[in-house]
Amino acid sequence: MARPSTLPRAPSRFRYLRGMTTVAPPGVGALLRAWRDRxxxxxxxxALRADSSARHISFIETGRSRPSQEMVLRLADHLDVPVRERNALLIAAGYAPHYPERSVDDPSMSALREGMERLLTGYEPYPALVLDGTYEVLAANRGIQALLEGVADHLLTPPVNAMRITLHPDGLAPRIRNLREWRGHLLDQMDRQLALMRSAPLRELYDEVAGYPLPESGGRESATGGGHAPFALPMMIEHGGRVLSFISTIATFNTPMDVTVSELAIETFLPADPETAAALKGITPP
Structure with missing residues (x-):
């Protein structure tokens, strides 16, 4: 997929832990119970949802019974377990992972790349980008590029992260007129994700961006202070001496059969008023 030069795809990252005491991983029963409690x-x-019995579920959770691969997947489906974690459940039960995890650049993903690229291009001049499960930017259109004036180079060095670009004091934050409202919305969004899934990288990102200082002045304007209530909370950002207002929407893939695809999100920014729509036609690069 073609990507703007300032928003390259983040390379794969691997972390190696040395000199740590090895701890036996939890069994599938403990993991399933944790997801059920969650x-x-x-x-x-x-049991009723999975066409089983409470006794059998109890035996699985306590380790007295080893579930079949089909039962692990069935329980995971009814517990709405993320695709990545379904593979972890299967491994804990002694089975091979069911869902592959391929790079977006893999040849088998060509149809996906082409489809997303057409979507991003077709959305211009309005901003749109593709994100992974930790908000790293995989691709963006020219509408996004138009909003990055003044963002520090270190935030545009791979891996590029949308949350950091938005909330970092060297990023868009100083130009977001309703930063306190928009920051609260983004942190709530991440908090809801963390309540539904286990993700150490996402938790680290949340803790990082939540600790960014707010500007001493500015960023206090309310999106509802203009005399009328908007139909959704907009991001109000200064650009070229005017204020642009955007409504954010996020699309994900239904019934994903790949770990990578299950964590992709396409975020688009819809102009919240006619003035923003008109302004974008003049500032988006050709």
Whole structure:
């Protein structure tokens, strides 16, 4: 997929832990119980959903019974376990991962890349970008490029992260007129994600961006202070001596069969008023 030069794709990252005491990983029963507790579902309710019995669910969770591969996947489906974690459940149960994890650049992903590129290009001059599960930018259109004036180079050095660009004091934050509202929205969004899935990298990112200082002045304007209530919370950002207002929407893939695809998100920014729509036609590079 073609990518703007300032927003290259982040390379793969691997972390190696040395000199640490080895701890046996939890079994599939403990993991399933943790997901059931997270979803606040009783053993009986899960059994009814999965066409099983509360006794069998109890035996699986306590390790007295080893679930079949089909049962692991069925329980994971009814517990709405993320695709990546479904593979972890299968491995804990002694089975091979069911879902592949291929790079977006893999030849088998050509149709996906082409489709997303057409979507990004077709959305111009409005901003749009593709994100992975930790908000790293995989691709962006020219509408996004138009908004990056003044963003520090270190934030545009791979891996480029949308949350850092937005909330860092060297990023867009000083130009976001309703920063406190928009920052609260983004942190709430990440918090909801963390409540639904286990992700150490996402937790680290949340802790990092939540600790960024707010500007001493500015960023206090309310999106509802203009005399009328918007239909959704906009991001109000200064650009070229005017204020542009955007409504953010996020699209994900239904029924993904690949770990990478399950974590992709396409974020688009819809002009919240006619003035912003008109302005974008003049500032988006050809």
């Amino acid at each position: 979803r606040r579902i009783s053993q009986l309710e899960l």
